[in-house]
Amino acid sequence: MTVPAAIRELLACPRCHGQLTDERGGESLLCPACALRFPVRDGIPVMLLDQAERVII
Numbered sequence: 001m002t003v004p005a006a007i008r009e010l011l012a013c014p015r016c017h018g019q020l021t022d023e024r025g026g027e028s029l030l031c032p033a034c035a036l037r038f039p040v041r042d043g044i045p046v047m048l049l050d051q052a053e054r055v056i057i
Contacts, residue, residue, distance in 0.1 A: 002026025003045055014047050032057060 003011075003026065011020055013031035020029040020038070029038045029045055036052040038045055 003029070003040055003043060008045075011045060011047065014049055028053075030055070 002022065008020065008022070008029070011029065012018060013020060013034055013036065015034045015036065016031065018031050018033040020031055022028075023030040023037060026040060028040055030036070031038070035055050035057050036049075037055050038047055038052050040046070
């Protein structure tokens with residue numbers, strides 16, 4: 001289940017306040033600036049830094 005575009009546009013990275021992009025078909029949101037991936041569970045983005053996954057870009 002993906003996050004609706006209207007809601008996604010309101011979200012920002014909790015660390016740098018940067019723009020997020022969809023990743024993995026809507027299963028997660030990615031902050032390219034911080035290289036953090038935030039999970040989306042049941043259509044709800046989990047925007048907690050301790051739940052984010054570090055990625056290599």
